[in-house]
Amino acid sequence: MHFGYALRRAQIAAFDAFASATAGHPITPPRYTALVILEANPGISQSALGEVLGTARSGAMMLTNWLVARGLAERRHRPEDARAWGLYLTRRGKTLLGTLKRRVLDHDQRFGAKLTPAERREFLRLLGKLAP
Template sequence: MSAAQPASSPDVPTVEQVDTRYLEGLLGYNARRAALAVIDVFVERMSPYGLRPVDFSVLSLIRHNPGITSRQLCASLGILPPNLVGLVNNLEKRELIQRQPHPRDRRAVGLHLTPAGAALTEAAEKTAAELESDAAGRLSPAELKTLIRLLKKVYL
């Protein structure tokens, strides 16, 4: 005996083509869709380095700001201090970063890349640059610059 098919009713709407116009007019929707398109590939390409997006961001900031403090990292990345502690500890266990006394503040500790951390971060940044080029392939250099400037206006 076959399963009964529900009778079609002319009053029940069907969707032939999905109308996404409302969502496509929202900043958050578009930002999230763009981020997902980039982040999925980023995660895949960073896996050989054993880096998550936040790990990459921390290492990159340390590379370009030797001696940066945890407080400065938190402020720059919007990370809560308790969340950064484990991340920094993990990077230190991997011997990618080291803590050194801050030259002006006895209470603070500066973060520095180890030679292994510097090599890994440099390679990961090259991979990230290639990814950015691939992800922005449909944009002209001027469009990409404008997009980044506009996105910064939202969160800065």
């Protein structure tokens, strides 16, 4: 069995847990991650968002467009640089993220509950060695 396959299978199972947690919302993993990043970095630029997400600028823009169209985030002009936007969660975005975070964390913990506490620690340590 390849590492790649085994990892992929486990990650698909984790995606399933995420899908259960976000059922009823059109939220995908990248969108959820973007919300989390915006919450932790108010005023971040689109380019910086793309860098953190590990995607191209254009991808960050489409992601931002989607969030803005649904009233979850907003662009604000930066006085010090007319080229860049500052991105912020709206009240609605913060509320949704609050709800989703609880549900995602809950499902994540249930997913991890297949391991004992000691196994969880060891597993996360080994993941850290594989993807530093």
